Amino acid sequence: MAWLILLHQFAALVWVGGLFLMYLAVRPALAPLAPAEALPVWQALLGRFFVWIWLAVLALPLTGYAIVFGVWGGMGAAGWHVHTMQLTGLIMILLFGHVYFSPYRRLRQALAANDPAAAAAQLGKLRPFVLANLILGLITVALGSAGRYL
Ligand code: HEM
Numbered sequence: 001m002a003w004l005i006l007l008h009q010f011a012a013l014v015w016v017g018g019l020f021l022m023y024l025a026v027r028p029a030l031a032p033l034a035p036a037e038a039l040p041v042w043q044a045l046l047g048r049f050f051v052w053i054w055l056a057v058l059a060l061p062l063t064g065y066a067i068v069f070g071v072w073g074g075m076g077a078a079g080w081h082v083h084t085m086q087l088t089g090l091i092m093i094l095l096f097g098h099v100y101f102s103p104y105r106r107l108r109q110a111l112a113a114n115d116p117a118a119a120a121a122q123l124g125k126l127r128p129f130v131l132a133n134l135i136l137g138l139i140t141v142a143l144g145s146a147g148r149y150l
Pocket of ligand 1 (some may be wrong): 009063145
């Protein structure tokens with residue numbers, strides 16, 4: 001149980017902390033730059049960060065369900081906070097999948113085709129999903145840590 005919850009928490013920390021940094025620090029820091037300067041930085045940042053999100057996307061349900069089914073013996077033993085965490089967690093994973101395979105993929109294609117205007121448009125499409133997952137991530141973390149005491 002200790003290892004499972006530790007891995008689960010590390011994965012949540014990496015994902016939600018990364019989203020927080022991206023939205024509240026990197027985005028305003030790069031905003032004054034011209035698209036030609038900012039876009040390659042975004043591509044390099046997102047490319048590296050998304051590898052870690054993929055690991056978190058695998059680790060969170062794996063460790064979460066290992067706790068529920070392996071340690072607790074099934075969903076019946078889980079409180080409302082875990083049921084809700086499962087829902088918000090799965091929505092987060094779906095939103096990330098959409099970002100990765102739609103705006104992020106198109107952003108890379110536009111940069112490869114030397115089309116900064118199209119790349120900037122895809123970055124604009126990606127942004128609300130980062131905010132949505134940041135808000136959902138904070139709610140999910142609150143459920144995971146404080147939920148059992150409510
Ligand atoms: C997708 C399926 C998921 C399942 C089945 C799941 C399951 C669980 C379970 C069973 C616990 C232990 C709760 C308790 O002891 O009362 C837990 C804790 C937690 N979960 Fe999840 N979880 C999921 C997704 C997520 C996601 C996406 C995040 C964050 C992005 C997250 C963040 C946390 C945190 C921060 C804790 C508290 C860890 C601690 O006690 O130190 N979980 N989760």
